[in-house]
Amino acid sequence: MPELPEVETVRRILDRVLTGRKLAEVEVAPDEIVLQGVPSEVVAAHLGGRTVTGTGRKGKYWWIELDEKPMLFGHLGMAGWVREIGADTIRLREHGQAPLDEPSGRPKFLKLRLQTEEGREVVMTDGRRLARLWLGASPEEDPRVSALGPDSWTELPEADDLHRMLVKRKAPLKAILLDQKVFAGVGNWIADEAMYHARLAPGRLGTSLSLSEVEVLREKLWQIVDLAVSVGANSEQFPESWMFHHRWGGGKGVDLIEGEAIRRDTIGGRTTAWVPTRQK
DNA sequence: CTCAGTGTTCAGTG
């Protein structure tokens, strides 16, 4: 699920539970794909007993700083998630009940489990193995994080700078919005949402965009991300007017938004939901 | 059984 708002929500969970705390118990799944060949024991041994000194995020990447280098970096891929296992969950588990996905009460697809001295616990899961976990020195020195463009929530460039960047690109707007070197953190649904509210067709080439169009796009994009962050990426609280609620359609003739037909095309290699009568 | 999927990377092309 993770795009920028979901990853920011994850970072806040990690920060709330872990920052200032010592990691008393650490479990790292022996998943050579998620860990990119690094032995899980190596990661677990480094994390165990460390104190978390802070958390960070850029685009869809997050990290946990420790009292001793290196720090832990993560990316949730398409299906990864992080959540706190609350005291209620632990109590249920102790009583032999299963509050989580599996009969054992243990989360399915668990990749990482961190428990503080106080007994608070967070888990990361990923059923598709497109998530990544790795140790690195710092965001600045990390090749993946340092390759990102400005974060689309905290560092979104001013409209004139953005316009200068976009008009150099001959690709469809959809593809540019998904380019993490330009809009770090934007993913498939946010890109479509922003274009829908900015009334721009996803196939518009970057070279064709006027300054005023970019101003509107920038404003809509930021508002969408900011609201999604503020509701904790809880999609049930996204406004009714958002494409989000319609983009995957009911399949039962429900592919209308405010009376207009939603079209689905593959643009920039991804399924793109848009409304030709409203987006030009 | 087939196919799409809220992401990234890499090979191939122009």
Add this chain to the structure above:
DNA sequence: TCACTGAACACTGA
């Protein structure tokens, strides 16, 4: 070298 496209990755769930 740059910009861009499409497939691969690995697996679930509809």
